[in-house]
Amino acid sequence: AKEEGRGSYRLFEPQMGAQVRDRRLLEHDLRLALARDQLALVYQPQVDIETAEVTGFEVLLRWTHPERGAVPPAKFIPIAEETGLIMQLGEWVMRSACKEAASWSNPLSVAVNVSAVQLHATHFVDFVRDVLRTTGLAPARLEIEITETAMIRNINRAISNLRQVKALGVKVAMDDFGTGYSSLSNLRAFPFDRIKVDQSFIRAVHDNDQSAAIVRAVLGLGKGLNLPILAEGVERPEELEFLRNEICHSAQGYWFGRPQHIGVYADVISGRRRT
Ligand code: C2E
Ligand code: CA
Ligand code: CA
Ligand code: CA
16 A cells, blocks of 8 residues: 555656646746736726716736736736735736826726735835825725735734725725635624625526525625625626615626726726716
8 A cells, every 4th residue: 555655646746746847937937027017907897786887997917928828817826925926016016006097087996906915014004105195096096905814814913004004095895705714703803895795606696596695695794784795706687687686786797897908998987988
């Protein structure tokens, strides 16, 4: 059995080695990506369900690797977080997004994903203050999106930083609600302005009794806590119809618009068109 074990270990070794090598290569390339102009931001509209108006955009990072093509954030963000590169990337994202939003004649909001690593940094609040000052963006137009898992490391520093950022006038959203740990206690401990329900609960909500029950419960929770709910990943009119009937405040998803280069939404940011 021992021999067999060693044999199967050897069998998998080359594959594991290749994975580690591939990760190192990606990490190396990611370090150069910013300087080599391979990173870009895309913007996805967030819509008020009652008025059908775009109220703002979420900013999402894109990496086009010269040989691999598009590398998904789900692949490179964790590498960036483990290596600390996320500090540099995250700061570039926030500064670029705020600069972009400050140039819009339509004063829509801009939602930026903030990693745990950034949130726990001692200079996080100073950084956000500096970005607002240098870009001239009204603080209330900036929203930072935090995932539940992002908050559990040094909870006191995270809460303190969030409170200070809120004191600047910045909004804070809980991202991916329902997928992490201890969502309910986090709701009480952190000063959120709204909740984004994870797309896994919205998928076919009109057709799935369990999803429907969960989404209704989250909407009730939002009502009780006086927190607006945004439904993520709305792809179909039936899902939107369900959300409208259940009085969900806002939504985001392919049904309204994909994450795109901001130029695609030129008429929205200039205020010439509603959706
Ligand atoms: P997220 O913050 O939950 O972002 C929403 C993800 O859902 C995005 O994936 C978006 O493209 C996708 N999405 C939006 N609408 C729909 C829909 O109707 N259907 C489906 N199937 N998907 C939809 P993306 O861009 O691949 O980003 C994945 C994750 O990577 C994000 O999840 C976020 O956690 C992270 N991420 C992306 N950009 C940044 C960034 O600048 N900083 C940090 N820290 N994380 C980022
Ligand atoms: Ca997000
Ligand atoms: Ca999300
Ligand atoms: Ca997510």
